Amino acid sequence: MNRLRAWFLAPTWTANITLFLAPLAIILGYSFLTRGVYGGITSPWTAESYQRLIDPIYLAILWRSFWVAGASTALCLLLGFPLALFIARAGRLKNFYLGLVMLPFWTSFLVRTYAWMFLLRDTGLLNTFLQKLGIIHSPLPLLYNDGAVILGLVYGYLPFTVLPLYATLERLDRTLLEAAADLGAKPWATLMRVTIPLSAPGIRAGAILVFIPCLGAYLTPDLLGGGKSVMIGNLIQNQFTTARDWPFGSAVSLVLMAIVMVLLFVIARGEGEDLL
Amino acid sequence: MNRRYFLFGTLAAGGLGACSRDRRPRLNIFNWSAYIAPDTVPKFESEFGVRVRYGIYESNEEMLARVMGGNSGWDIVFPTGYIVKPLLANGLVAPIHRELLPNLSQLEPRFQHPDWDPNLQWSVPYMVTAAGIAYNRKLDPPPKAWADMWDPRLRGRMTMLDDPFDTMGASLKKLGFSVNATDSGQLDRARAEAIRQKPLLRAYLNAEARDQLVSGDVLAAHMWNTTAQQAMDSSKDVGFVYPIEGYAVYPDASVILRESKRQELAHQFINFLLRPDIAAANALTARTTTTNAGARKILPPDFRDNPTLYPAPDVVARGEWAVTLDPATQRLRDRLWTEIKAA
Amino acid sequence: MKPRGAGLAIYAVGAFLFLHLPLLILSIFSFNSSRFTVWEGFSLRWYSAALHDTQLTEAAVNSLIIAVVATLFSTVIGTLCAYGLWKRNSRPLAGSLYLSLVTPEIVTGISLLAFYQWIFRFLRVQLGMHTVILAHISFSIAYVVIVVIARLRTVDATLEEAALDLGANEWQAFRYVTLPAILPGVIAAALLAFTVSFDDYVITSLVAGVDSETLPMVIYAIARRGVNPIVNAISALIVVGFGSLVLISERLRTA
Numbered sequence: 001m002n003r004l005r006a007w008f009l010a011p012t013w014t015a016n017i018t019l020f021l022a023p024l025a026i027i028l029g030y031s032f033l034t035r036g037v038y039g040g041i042t043s044p045w046t047a048e049s050y051q052r053l054i055d056p057i058y059l060a061i062l063w064r065s066f067w068v069a070g071a072s073t074a075l076c077l078l079l080g081f082p083l084a085l086f087i088a089r090a091g092r093l094k095n096f097y098l099g100l101v102m103l104p105f106w107t108s109f110l111v112r113t114y115a116w117m118f119l120l121r122d123t124g125l126l127n128t129f130l131q132k133l134g135i136i137h138s139p140l141p142l143l144y145n146d147g148a149v150i151l152g153l154v155y156g157y158l159p160f161t162v163l164p165l166y167a168t169l170e171r172l173d174r175t176l177l178e179a180a181a182d183l184g185a186k187p188w189a190t191l192m193r194v195t196i197p198l199s200a201p202g203i204r205a206g207a208i209l210v211f212i213p214c215l216g217a218y219l220t221p222d223l224l225g226g227g228k229s230v231m232i233g234n235l236i237q238n239q240f241t242t243a244r245d246w247p248f249g250s251a252v253s254l255v256l257m258a259i260v261m262v263l264l265f266v267i268a269r270g271e272g273e274d275l276l
Numbered sequence: 277m278n279r280r281y282f283l284f285g286t287l288a289a290g291g292l293g294a295c296s297r298d299r300r301p302r303l304n305i306f307n308w309s310a311y312i313a314p315d316t317v318p319k320f321e322s323e324f325g326v327r328v329r330y331g332i333y334e335s336n337e338e339m340l341a342r343v344m345g346g347n348s349g350w351d352i353v354f355p356t357g358y359i360v361k362p363l364l365a366n367g368l369v370a371p372i373h374r375e376l377l378p379n380l381s382q383l384e385p386r387f388q389h390p391d392w393d394p395n396l397q398w399s400v401p402y403m404v405t406a407a408g409i410a411y412n413r414k415l416d417p418p419p420k421a422w423a424d425m426w427d428p429r430l431r432g433r434m435t436m437l438d439d440p441f442d443t444m445g446a447s448l449k450k451l452g453f454s455v456n457a458t459d460s461g462q463l464d465r466a467r468a469e470a471i472r473q474k475p476l477l478r479a480y481l482n483a484e485a486r487d488q489l490v491s492g493d494v495l496a497a498h499m500w501n502t503t504a505q506q507a508m509d510s511s512k513d514v515g516f517v518y519p520i521e522g523y524a525v526y527p528d529a530s531v532i533l534r535e536s537k538r539q540e541l542a543h544q545f546i547n548f549l550l551r552p553d554i555a556a557a558n559a560l561t562a563r564t565t566t567t568n569a570g571a572r573k574i575l576p577p578d579f580r581d582n583p584t585l586y587p588a589p590d591v592v593a594r595g596e597w598a599v600t601l602d603p604a605t606q607r608l609r610d611r612l613w614t615e616i617k618a619a
Numbered sequence: 620m621k622p623r624g625a626g627l628a629i630y631a632v633g634a635f636l637f638l639h640l641p642l643l644i645l646s647i648f649s650f651n652s653s654r655f656t657v658w659e660g661f662s663l664r665w666y667s668a669a670l671h672d673t674q675l676t677e678a679a680v681n682s683l684i685i686a687v688v689a690t691l692f693s694t695v696i697g698t699l700c701a702y703g704l705w706k707r708n709s710r711p712l713a714g715s716l717y718l719s720l721v722t723p724e725i726v727t728g729i730s731l732l733a734f735y736q737w738i739f740r741f742l743r744v745q746l747g748m749h750t751v752i753l754a755h756i757s758f759s760i761a762y763v764v765i766v767v768i769a770r771l772r773t774v775d776a777t778l779e780e781a782a783l784d785l786g787a788n789e790w791q792a793f794r795y796v797t798l799p800a801i802l803p804g805v806i807a808a809a810l811l812a813f814t815v816s817f818d819d820y821v822i823t824s825l826v827a828g829v830d831s832e833t834l835p836m837v838i839y840a841i842a843r844r845g846v847n848p849i850v851n852a853i854s855a856l857i858v859v860g861f862g863s864l865v866l867i868s869e870r871l872r873t874a
Contacts (some may be wrong), residue, residue: 004790008703009699009703009709013712016715019756020722020752022717023730024726026734027733038600039344040366057618082627083634086628104639105814107642107854108834110835111853112642118846121488123488123825141601158638159638218821238610241340244340253723253726257493261718264721264813348745348828349745349747349829350829483845
């Protein structure tokens, strides 16, 4: 049994080591080197890149990324929970509704971000519509701000909360809810004190699946944010292109990775069993 | 089970079929978007019996990120003048063999010995762009200076270029300094000016601002003269001005990458670009200023006298060539740009 | 429970509208004859423009080829891996796969770029379709593993034991007992891998070479220059294309 299993795991190990772990190791190395005169990498080895990170401006960028990612995650969970609840109780139409939720996901993420560009700009649909109705007289600046970015992120990642929440809610033991009702609990109380706590694994999974990509997001802030603010993803991308400072970019990347791993550890701790 | 195999089989066959077998030599050219006449490449292909793969990019950084590794696959790229030195320093550039470029004499005299490459050993000038202010005529009175971009009445209706050199350059010029400033005091003051401007800013946009300028959502935009010209082509409501404090000028040049395995063919293409008729067509399409004297002569008069692309001598005198900055200054500017963006 | 049920249903309708309306509007305006957001008449000009744009069609073909090849490999590799992990977990491998799943794309992308550049010193390998395909295989495997393992958990382990008792060897037990049972899951995983690969922008844009421009890269380039109805047309085509793919896969699954 072990031999077959070894053969089965070998390709994945190979792929993982060569295409994931080794590249990360290279980046780790780069982070301790110096920027070449006009870009690129040279010796000497130094921890300077990390030292540069201890600076209010980078902490501000980190804080901003946390706040945008956090807001997006919270909204995804808030909006996704009732939807997941609805689908879990839907009976025969469950798969249909799930398909309906997932359908936007099967389209390109870029396309979904572009959809909001199309809708929110000054001559976009929303503004044209509101002006036609006479509600406003000049276009609202809906695009190029944090709100637009969060909206774009929520729209892109909502299915990622609905699925795990649905998975947990579907397996919920109905008899527990009945027991709560029998003991005199109103529906709202049941929701708050039984249903939600029991769906904690789903909430955790959903939070991870949304918060972490949002933290490292760079496309959505780029297209919907108008380049006016910097999130970690933009900072990293900037270092590898405009600034041509690979060591610093690598350092920021690894710090981001470290934060992600800490978050995973903290959030997924409660899972106990294997995460996969 | 059978259906799955069939499905995959068809897709695989289709994929293989898409790769045609073409034996002609191939040249890979990486250039700015909308920077060449539509028939230049086909003409070259038929005259020389070759195939060209033509890729485009929107910024020097995008191009640099690709070619830095030395394994990108491109033969010719078109860096802005001040990028030539970094490319050279990283060993990415192949030397130019002047004997293979008889049309070099077509270049204007001032471009025969440019600052960034006095003997044209590594690059061949292509076209020139500059940055100024494009405005919608709804804005009355129209802007004349960089200082006008700090005008409170533009709140939310003004964009600046998403480019560190350009935007810091605008601030520097407003303060009366050079766009190539290296003094940390000057740069810091420029940073403060840019941050002061941010509340008025709609967004940092490059070409994206063009449509919004035409529609009037944006009243004034920091824009390259080529983009502005494209906007003016589609609407009479758009105007362009070179600010009185001065502005940055960017020459572009073609460069052959050291990794190229088709150096001779690359030279032939560059020589082809230097032909007056070809250069003129390119300038007309891209709406830019050409570096080719022969081309200038055959451009249609209204294009040749276009004040946006071929301004009067006193305007030209206000322009400042962008140069390569030393690494320490570059570092400082990067850092300041991050601060501006994050503010 | 009734009033709450109705409230929830109303909410669900609103949520579904939120999810689908933007794409629906995008598609409707792809038929607009003008490029502005004012309806000026029905027209197929943007579709015609999209299909005649050689850069677009080449990029679409590239995306398809990359997605198909990457899906094939990652599905096979991932299914085998899921089976192996199901038999007996391997903390390091599971952990590493999970990490690859949650690593921000920009980090994965630039690390692969650095990796390829480093390899280039020894192997003279240029960036191209193969570098993109390898990158896609790498990040797709984790998705496949997740889906297939979830499916494996619903399979009765004693079935394989029974097969072994009856004289089958391990490979046969897997091939003839377990694999058919998890096939719907494998198909679902393949679909997921295909989507993730076709849709990828960040990683692909960093490791693509001269010949390997993909559809998301072209869309992004166009979108960066402003709103363009050609993108609306492409989006509509992608939605229809993938919708059909999902439907076909559902049919195959439940066949």
